[in-house]
Amino acid sequence: MWAREESVRPRLQSGASGRPLNSSVRPHFMALPFHISSVPAAPFNEIGSGRFHQLYRGLVPPFIPGFRFVLVENEFAEFLRTIGVEGVVSSEEAVLCDPWTGEERTTHTCLRLRVGQCLQDIYDLAMDGPRMLMVDDMKYFVSPTLKEVLEKTRWISYLRLSEFEWPSDFMDLGSAV
Numbered sequence: 249m250w251a252r253e254e255s256v257r258p259r260l261q262s263g264a265s266g267r268p269l270n271s272s273v274r275p276h277f278m279a280l281p282f283h284i285s286s287v288p289a290a291p292f293n294e295i296g297s298g299r300f301h302q303l304y305r306g307l308v309p310p311f312i313p314g315f316r317f318v319l320v321e322n323e324f325a326e327f328l329r330t331i332g333v334e335g336v337v338s339s340e341e342a343v344l345c346d347p348w349t350g351e352e353r354t355t356h357t358c359l360r361l362r363v364g365q366c367l368q369d370i371y372d373l374a375m376d377g378p379r380m381l382m383v384d385d386m387k388y389f390v391s392p393t394l395k396e397v398l399e400k401t402r403w404i405s406y407l408r409l410s411e412f413e414w415p416s417d418f419m420d421l422g423s424a425v
Contacts, residue, residue, distance in 0.1 A: 280392075280412040281390060286313065289309045311407055313388050316386075319344070324403055333378045337362040340360075389412070
């Protein structure tokens, strides 16, 4: 869980002119996470026992972020396991339930991320290696290393990876890995 402190502020560094850099400027030496999301998709609600209820009709892509879980296509889950992504505490078979057709799919795996790091400063976050992070139980991030790996896969056409934006990505500091 993130430490919620009034004193948490981005570090301002001096530019060549001696003035502080804007906090949205990303100096090259800082390894910050990338927000990961998917093409617009129907959201799912966890209903227990590995079952997930589709909330409205729509696309079921290989990556579906949810509240305290990420649903990923089975082959994508195996790929993430193979490359040793840190932060994933468990992966379980998921059953996706479509209430309109009564269809149940076992095409996805549910990933649960570990909550276990409290920070005083975002710049203290470890970003080495392939790593997934969770903030506010619903926002998901990847390390620069994992971003580079994902950009070389077939799944990149479904994924949206955007640069970390201080402070909007961490305004309501919740949980993180």
